[in-house]
Amino acid sequence: xxxxxxxxxxxxxxxxxxxxxxxxxxxxxxxxxxxxxxxxxxxxxxxxxxxxxxxxxxxxxxxxxxxxxxxxxxxxxxxxxxxxxxxxxxxxxxxxxxxxxxxxxxxxxxxxxxxxxxxxxxxxxxxxxxxxxxxxxxxxxxxxxxxxxxxxxxxxxxxxxxxxxxxxxxxxxxxxxxxxxxxxxxx
Amino acid sequence: xxxxxxxxxxxxxxxxxxxxxxxxxxxxxxxxxxxxxxxxxxxxxxxxxxxxxxxxxxxxxxxxxxxxxxxxxxxxxxxxxxxxxxxxxxxxxxxxxxxxxxxxxxxxxxxxxxxxxxxxxxxxxxxxxxxxxxxxxxxxxxxxxxxxxxxxxxxxxxxxxxxxxxxxxxxxxxxxxxxxxxxxxxxxxxxxxxxxxxxxxxxxxxxxxxxxxxxxxxxxxxxxxxxxxxxxxxxxxxxxxxxxxxxxxxxxxxxxxxxxxxxxxxxxxxxxxxxxxxxxxxxxxxxxxxxxxxxxxxxxxxxxxxxxxxxxxxxxxxxxxxxxxxxxxxxxxxxxxxxxxxxxxxxxxxxxxxxxxxxxxxxxxxxxxxxxxxxxxxxxxxxxxxxxxxxxxxxxxxxxxxxxxxxxx
Amino acid sequence: xxxxxxxxxxxxxxxxxxxxxxxxxxxxxxxxxxxxxxxxxxxxxxxxxxxxxxxxxxxxxxxxxxxxxxxxxxxxxxxxxxxxxxxxxxxxxxxxxxxxxxxxxxxxxxxxxxxxxxxxxxxxxxxxxxxxxxxxxxxxxxxxxxxxxxxxxxxxxxxxxxxxxxxxxxxxxxxxxxxxxxxxxxxxxxxxxxxxxxxxxxxxxxxxxxxxxxxxxxxxxxxxxxxxxxxxxxxxxxxxxxxxxxxxxxxxxxxxxxxxxxxxxxxxxxxxxxxxxxxxxxxxxxxxxxxxxxxxxxxxxxxxxxxxxxxxxxxxxxxxxxxxxxxxxxxxxxxxxxxxxxxxxxxxxxxxxxxxxxxxxxxxxxxxxxxxxxxxxxxxxxx
Numbered sequence: 001x002x003x004x005x006x007x008x009x010x011x012x013x014x015x016x017x018x019x020x021x022x023x024x025x026x027x028x029x030x031x032x033x034x035x036x037x038x039x040x041x042x043x044x045x046x047x048x049x050x051x052x053x054x055x056x057x058x059x060x061x062x063x064x065x066x067x068x069x070x071x072x073x074x075x076x077x078x079x080x081x082x083x084x085x086x087x088x089x090x091x092x093x094x095x096x097x098x099x100x101x102x103x104x105x106x107x108x109x110x111x112x113x114x115x116x117x118x119x120x121x122x123x124x125x126x127x128x129x130x131x132x133x134x135x136x137x138x139x140x141x142x143x144x145x146x147x148x149x150x151x152x153x154x155x156x157x158x159x160x161x162x163x164x165x166x167x168x169x170x171x172x173x174x175x176x177x178x179x180x181x182x183x184x185x186x187x
Numbered sequence: 188x189x190x191x192x193x194x195x196x197x198x199x200x201x202x203x204x205x206x207x208x209x210x211x212x213x214x215x216x217x218x219x220x221x222x223x224x225x226x227x228x229x230x231x232x233x234x235x236x237x238x239x240x241x242x243x244x245x246x247x248x249x250x251x252x253x254x255x256x257x258x259x260x261x262x263x264x265x266x267x268x269x270x271x272x273x274x275x276x277x278x279x280x281x282x283x284x285x286x287x288x289x290x291x292x293x294x295x296x297x298x299x300x301x302x303x304x305x306x307x308x309x310x311x312x313x314x315x316x317x318x319x320x321x322x323x324x325x326x327x328x329x330x331x332x333x334x335x336x337x338x339x340x341x342x343x344x345x346x347x348x349x350x351x352x353x354x355x356x357x358x359x360x361x362x363x364x365x366x367x368x369x370x371x372x373x374x375x376x377x378x379x380x381x382x383x384x385x386x387x388x389x390x391x392x393x394x395x396x397x398x399x400x401x402x403x404x405x406x407x408x409x410x411x412x413x414x415x416x417x418x419x420x421x422x423x424x425x426x427x428x429x430x431x432x433x434x435x436x437x438x439x440x441x442x443x444x445x446x447x448x449x450x451x452x453x454x455x456x457x458x459x460x461x462x463x464x465x466x467x468x469x470x471x472x473x474x475x476x477x478x479x480x481x482x483x484x485x486x487x488x489x490x491x492x493x494x495x496x497x498x499x500x501x502x503x504x505x506x507x508x509x510x511x512x513x514x515x516x517x518x519x520x521x522x523x524x525x526x527x528x529x530x531x532x533x534x535x536x537x538x539x540x541x542x543x544x545x546x547x548x549x550x551x552x553x554x555x556x557x558x559x560x561x562x563x564x565x566x567x568x569x570x571x572x573x574x575x576x577x578x579x580x581x582x583x584x585x586x587x588x589x590x591x592x593x594x595x596x
Numbered sequence: 597x598x599x600x601x602x603x604x605x606x607x608x609x610x611x612x613x614x615x616x617x618x619x620x621x622x623x624x625x626x627x628x629x630x631x632x633x634x635x636x637x638x639x640x641x642x643x644x645x646x647x648x649x650x651x652x653x654x655x656x657x658x659x660x661x662x663x664x665x666x667x668x669x670x671x672x673x674x675x676x677x678x679x680x681x682x683x684x685x686x687x688x689x690x691x692x693x694x695x696x697x698x699x700x701x702x703x704x705x706x707x708x709x710x711x712x713x714x715x716x717x718x719x720x721x722x723x724x725x726x727x728x729x730x731x732x733x734x735x736x737x738x739x740x741x742x743x744x745x746x747x748x749x750x751x752x753x754x755x756x757x758x759x760x761x762x763x764x765x766x767x768x769x770x771x772x773x774x775x776x777x778x779x780x781x782x783x784x785x786x787x788x789x790x791x792x793x794x795x796x797x798x799x800x801x802x803x804x805x806x807x808x809x810x811x812x813x814x815x816x817x818x819x820x821x822x823x824x825x826x827x828x829x830x831x832x833x834x835x836x837x838x839x840x841x842x843x844x845x846x847x848x849x850x851x852x853x854x855x856x857x858x859x860x861x862x863x864x865x866x867x868x869x870x871x872x873x874x875x876x877x878x879x880x881x882x883x884x885x886x887x888x889x890x891x892x893x894x895x896x897x898x899x900x901x902x903x904x905x906x907x908x909x910x911x912x913x914x915x916x917x918x919x920x921x922x923x924x925x926x927x928x929x930x931x932x933x934x935x936x937x938x939x940x941x942x943x944x945x946x947x948x949x950x951x952x953x954x955x956x957x958x959x960x961x962x963x964x965x966x967x968x969x970x971x972x973x974x975x976x977x978x979x
Contacts, residue, residue: 011955013415021939024410025347025669029935033673034354046361048383050368071279101282101374102367102382107520115368230767237853252771252945342853344844344942350670410939416845417941577771578944581854 050100050115053093055133058140059112062086066104066113072097075104083150085143088134095121095129227255230577234263238342238581241591243565247572247580254580257572259565264595272544272555277303277522278378280555285372287559288593290334291536293327293363296376298533301457302542303378303522305529315512316380317458322393322505323363323375325498329400330359331536332491332498335588339488340411342585343420348411355403358396365389378522380515394506397499404496412485412492421488422479425571425583432482435567438560439538440494441587444474444487451534459505468504469497484586491588494536523550537561537588557596561589644726651725651877654923656687658876658930665934697865702765705862709763714863714870717756721877724749728884729804731894731918733910742803743795743885747788750840750881753874754780757849757859760871764862772858775945776849779839782952783846787836789960793829793967794819794889803885807893815900818892825966830890832960834932837882839948842875844937848945883929884922891925894918 036043045051067075074097078089102115113133123129139147233244242263248256268287272280284299285292297320304310312320333356337349360370366385367375375382411417427437432445442449450471452460463469472493474486526548532541538560545554564587572580620642626635660675663686667674679685701710727745729735739745754776761773795801797819798809810817820826839846850858860871887893898917907914943951 007955010415017413017415018936018940020409021414022935024406025935025939028351028671029665029669031671033668034671035673037673037676043361046365046368046386048366048368048386049364069279071275071282099282099372100369101285101372103279103282103374106382228767236856251774340941344847344851344853345940346666347670347938350672354671411941414941416943419947420941420944576944576946578848578851578854578942 045117045119048115049117049119050102051117051119052095052115052121052131053104053133054114054116055091055135056110056112056114057088057091057133057135058142059110060086060091061110063109065107065109069103069107071101071103072099074098082139082147085139085147087139088137090137091133093131093133095131096126232580233260238584239591240338240584240589243589243591243594245568245572245580245584247577249577252576252578254572254575254577257569257580259569261562261565261591262595264591266592266596268596269555269557272557273552276550277524277552280552281377282372282374285374286592287557287596288535288537288540288561288590289371290590291327291331292371292373293323293376294331294533294535294540296374297324297458298531298535298540298542299544300376300378301533302529302531302544303524305531306524306527306544306546308525310379310516312380312458312516313513315384315510316514316516318505318509319366319381319385319514320376321459321463322390322502322509323366323373323381325501325505326359326362326393326396328498328536329495330356332495333359335491335536336407336411336488336495339582339585339588340417342581343417345411345414345417348407351403351407351410355400358399362389362393362396365392377515379518380513382515384514390506390509393502397503397506400499401496404492404499408492412489418478418485420578421484421582421586424479424484424575424579425586426480427482427567427571429482431567431570435570436563437538437567438563439535440487440490441538441564441567443471444490445482446474446476446486448473451532451539455532457531457533459508463501463504466504469501472497484582487586487588491536521550523548524552528554532558535560537590537593538564559593559596561587561591562594562596565589565594647726648722651722651880652873654880655873655876656691658880658927659687659690659872660684661927661930662876662934665931666938669935669938691869694866694869699865699867700862702862704765706763706765709759710862711867713756713760713763714867715756716759717753717874718870718877720749720752720756721874721881723752725877725881727803728881729807730922731915732804732808733915734919735804739802741801743791743801743889746881746885747784747791750878751780751784753878756874757871760863761859764859766862768855768857768861769859772849772851772855772861775851775855776842776859778945779842779846779848779948779952782949783836783839783956786832786952786956786960787840789957789964790829790833790836791885791889792964793823793826793960796964796968796971797823797826798889803888803893806888807895810892810895811899811903813900814904815892815895815897818890818895820890823967823970825963825970826890828959829963829967830886832956832963833886833890835951836956837886838933838936839952841878841882841933843879843933845940845942846948847937847942848948851942853942879930879933880926883933884926886929887922887925893925894921896921 062077062079062081064077067073067077074094075092076094077091079091080087080089100115105113105115121129228249230247230249231244232247233239234242239245244260244263246258246260247254266286268283271283275283281296281299284295288295304312333352337352340346340348340352363373363375364370366389367373367383369375427435427441427445429445429447432442432447437445438449448471451457452469453464453471456462456464472490474481474490476483476486477489478485524544524546526546528543528545530541530543532539534540539558540560541556541558543554543556543558544552547553568583568587571583575583620639660683664674664682666672675683675686677683678689701707724746727739727742727749729742757776758773761769761771761776764770794806798806800806800809806819810819820830838844842849848858849855850860852858855861860868863871899914899921902914902917903909
């Protein structure tokens with residue numbers, strides 16, 4: 001008797017649960033889809049999104065803190081120092097390696113490297129994934145100006161120094177002359 | 188199709204197809220007898236197969252549809268995760284922890300961070316950080332169980348529940364995207380606290396998610412878990428009795444599905460779980476053999492489905508008690524951990540995820556070891572699959588809810 | 597005696613014409629020296645090509661519908677770009693892609709069988725479709741035993757599937773083929789038995805006549821309304837038809853998560869698309885068969901109204917309405933099949949067998965008995 005019961009119970013359960021399932025799927029059939037047509041419509045990207053980095057190059061001091069923090073050593077930077085000012089050669093980030101962990105952002109003392117919202121890494125060749133984050137090569141315009149001003153100041157100082165020395169020398173009535181310095185600029 | 192060793196094994200007992208017996212019947216007709224021997228079929232399920240959830244290979248010996256032997260081959264996704272932990276700095280290892288159990292990256296971050304924090308004497312994680320950690324970990328548990336729910340449906344042949352599950356998982360992922368910027372590999376929970384504070388309005392949205400999810404959860408249950416065909420496919424299949432579950436060292440829903448009442452969150456409380464349990468914020472669902480026997484595939488599946496609801500309760504409790512404060516403790520930028528060794532196990536969605544770290548006082552760990560729950564849970568399938576049908580073997584692999592990234596690490 | 601009366605009753609409803617294409621050729625001003633067999637052969641050839649074209653378009657529409665239905669059930673949109681409006685040209689684009697794709701054949705495969713198998717599968721299902729009239733006036737083969745022809749030819753596809761599975765020389769394919777053989781043999785029985793019930797009620801094997809028998813009540817005297825036992829019989833037929841057409845929850849021969857792709861694992865390109873075509877053609881055939889024997893065939897209130905207003909059954913308007921009616925009914929059935937596919941999990945092979953032999957077959961027998969008793973009672977009471 002139990003078996004007979006179970007036989008009909010099985011039939012009933014199958015029909016009932018099928019109906020319940022079809023009610024749920026039928027409900028969503030009539031609703032609006034939740035997906036968006038990607039290239040035409042895009043979902044908003046939150047501010048904290050970790051995409052391709054961007055660099056505020058003017059602030060960067062080439063301290064290598066981000067490169068040291070990177071777990072896979074994908075950041076490489078190269079700059080020539082002219083006293084205080086920097087002449088940028090390269091600041092590359094290898095996106096074949098990068099895992100977008102944001103660990104490079106936190107140690108930065110000048111807060112100049114950030115994660116952007118750009119995420120598409122579509123290239124035709126692998127080597128193109130080695131991004132250069134620099135917005136300009138060489139020296140920044142204001143850095144150049146600053147450097148020239150500093151040079152000029154230095155020259156003026158040196159000239160004044162030389163003049164003083166010459167005065168001193170003249171005072172001491174010596175025929176020798178102090179040699180002028182050639183300044184720091186070797187650009 | 189079959190590997191060379193099995194070929195040799197087959198050759199050793201090569202059936203004599205050619206033996207031909209001839210007999211003359213009384214009627215004068217000649218009758219032939221062919222002595223045909225059959226051998227079991229060896230089928231390679233994987234490394235690329237829809238049922239193996241990644242690149243795992245299961246070598247199955249079949250007698251027709253009946254499985255007479257099974258052997259799991261691992262290692263296709265081995266990425267030296269532990270060795271990397273001994274070569275990079277403490278904090279730098281954090282993004283790698285995301286990658287072994289990629290469905291529950293928050294939990295991995297938490298396990299590693301807690302192991303390192305255990306080495307720092309007297310270090311206290313700020314309360315707000317603990318609460319944010321709990322919220323994220325529990326949301327991630329829901330996301331992981333949603334994948335388990337959906338892919339189990341796929342294994343059994345129902346495709347739609349998978350997409351419904353992913354709909355809610357997308358929401359959780361966008362919540363994570365808002366708080367930490369990543370959708371899958373978060374690296375959010377760091378040594379000493381969390382990376383970012385919750386953005387304004389985030390906690391409200393989490394509360395809203397909890398409300399909506401409760402509605403959807405009922406649909407999940409009705410659509411798949413209580414479907415009669417699904418019950419017929421999973422009940423009485425792959426039964427793990429209590430003793431066997433303990434013997435194999437199973438943890439997580441696999442263990443609780445067999446009726447063993449053990450949950451690290453309650454029995455060895457860490458973070459705020461002890462407090463939460465005292466406040467009655469969560470229960471530990473157990474398999475009861477409701478539709479079949481205790482410890483069958485349906486029980487394990489049902490435990491996961493119910494755990495989603497418990498996680499929702501926990502998140503709600505956290506949203507109630509969370510208060511403003513610092514989100515990270517006083518951790519130096521270049522971390523030097525005092526010498527010592529520590530093992531911390533936490534309740535991952537798949538079971539006990541243990542991190543063992545050994546420090547000699549330097550910037551880099553001397554030894555870093557991970558105890559992955561998937562790896563241990565996987566060991567039971569070889570035992571379970573023998574004597575089932577081919578379709579059941581797929582159901583059994585699915586019910587273990589493995590993440591191959593973690594079994595191979 | 598009774599049969600003659602029934603024949604007479606039917607004769608007003610069923611047009612006794614000939615193959616529609618032979619008629620067209622006869623109407624053409626052909627020279628007299630053309631022998632008669634050329635006209636017949638030409639009619640068959642032209643008819644078959646038009647028929648294949650129409651069926652292919654319908655099947656392509658089915659494929660597009662499947663993708664849209666599954667998409668919307670899963671909160672997606674399905675194809676949206678090809679062709680403009682809701683991706684209507686997606687099936688055509690897919691067809692072109694499949695035609696241009698490389699047709700790979702495994703090295704160790706039995707090439708001859710591998711080539712023949714898809715042809716058998718497609719040929720038998722289109723052969724079965726010949727027995728399907730498109731309206732009272734449009735038909736290709738006058739088959740008084742049309743149901744038998746359809747059942748016999750549609751189950752011939754199994755031979756092609758088994759052939760494909762064996763010839764592929766892949767273990768997954770072999771599993772798929774064996775499952776298909778077991779499943780189809782098991783479900784032929786309830787399928788045939790459940791069809792017996794409406795056959796009792798309608799008293800005919802011909803699809804045209806079955807439809808004509810349901811023309812009463814202003815086109816609403818559908819068989820399912822006249823006999824309560826036909827409702828369970830229809831449910832059994834429907835389940836068996838799902839199993840026959842290898843649709844979920846009975847898609848064991850291709851069980852994606854278990855057997856990769858079952859019997860078509862090794863197929864690619866246009867050869868693979870033949871199997872795909874067969875599945876949808878079989879769905880259409882099974883749905884239309886259900887429409888003919890349970891849901892009035894060509895009959896609907898619309899045909900009833902046309903008939904009442906004196907439109908001839910051989911007229912073009914009537915034929916178009918008939919064709920439209922049966923196709924709408926067929927597509928409702930196909931939609932139901934899709935809806936079930938995207939809801940239910942797959943059953944296991946032993947459960948398929950249990951369901952076929954232990955549940956559906958006895959219940960179908962019960963339905964046949966019940967339907968026969970009901971008819972006998974009606975006969976006793978009303979005559």
